[in-house]
Amino acid sequence: MFKKGELRDLFDSIFAKSWPMWVGGITLAVLNILLFVIKYPWGSSSGYANIGQNLFQVLGINSLGTSIPISLHAVALLNIFVVVGAFVASLLSKEFGIRVAPIGELIKGFVGGALMAIGATVGAGCTTGGFFTGVAALSGGALALGLGFTAGTFVALRYLLWEMEALPNISMGKNFTFLNGTGKKTGWQRWLGWILIAAVLYIFSRYTASANGAAKIIGWHVFLGLILGMILQRSRYCIVRAFREPFMTGEATAPVAVILSILVTLVGFTVIKYFGVGNAGELSMRAIEMKAVYANFWLRALIGGFIFGLGMTVAGGCAVGTLWRAGEGHIKLWMSAFGFVVMAPISKLAIVPFVKGILPESMQSKLFLPDILGYTGAVVLVLFILLLWYLFVKWNERTGKFSAL
Structure with missing residues (x-):
């Protein structure tokens, strides 16, 4: 598409080579900080x-309840355009x-997608x-979620290893691939990628041209969704792997990338929360x-984290991992997304009220760590x-003590 020269070198550096996962993690962290300044931090469920x-x-x-149209829901559009962004990146890279x-x-x-929906709604994240x-x-709840993810991933991984031995026929069969980027006559992929970028930029311009402030916010979610999806696909950033690999191969690449992304995000979020940056005219400091x-x-x-950990390990992708892999064309992850979409409203109506009803308030409270530790103490704790997580995964990578393979 580009002839040899500086532009071709730039294009190849982005789309001809995979990015290190830690690079993706840091850039995703920066975009998450931007989302916080615009309206609200990154979420998917x-x-x-x-x-x-x-x-x-x-x-x-x-x-199952009514909801605002998808075209007016910032997070729903963010999810959709993460898929589009991953689709675009995979087209431009012929992947x-x-x-x-x-x-x-x-x-x-x-099934994995449905379990993730239950886990995300029950665990509130x-x-x-x-x-x-x-x-x-x-x-504080995020730390408990992390423990739940770890336990759920460990149990699901043990099940999958058992399934491979005891019930190998479940996953046996032919894999089919269509419209892949290898071979001749694949130039259409890159042309389609550029057309989609132009289409997204047009949608972005339509939202942001509105005098309505809410429409401008939605427009930025459309644009940032595209960028997030492209970064996710090029770096293959994967939170599932961060929890799974220490118990499977022992590889520390994914955990280290996630740790770095949380670290960068932590700096930005702490500044925003401490100084009340973003939406200060609309919202109180609290x-x-x-x-x-x-x-x-x-x-x-x-509880929710454990269920979600089961689901993401069985599905092979978490809430966001499902989106960018679906954008690459993996039908299994489209099934995961469908399971998540179908089960989330059902769980919100039928399962979440039951769980909330049987748990005492002390076991489902809002815990903002600076309320008990101060900002310095909370940041130091995180x-x-x-x-500790970094030291564990690097030690386990070296020794293989907790790895199954």
């Missing part, structure tokens, strides 16, 4: 729920292909909004401080936990 509610309404099922896994894997994708964003937002701090500390987050 509420967007899935909104899409699900709209889907059920189209089908005439209104008993797109419709990849159909065996039927057993497709079923596992759907997924790996993105609840953990990655939540830890940086100094939420309201800004409590963003991304949910009523899930401690047992509610632990830094200490990140350091």
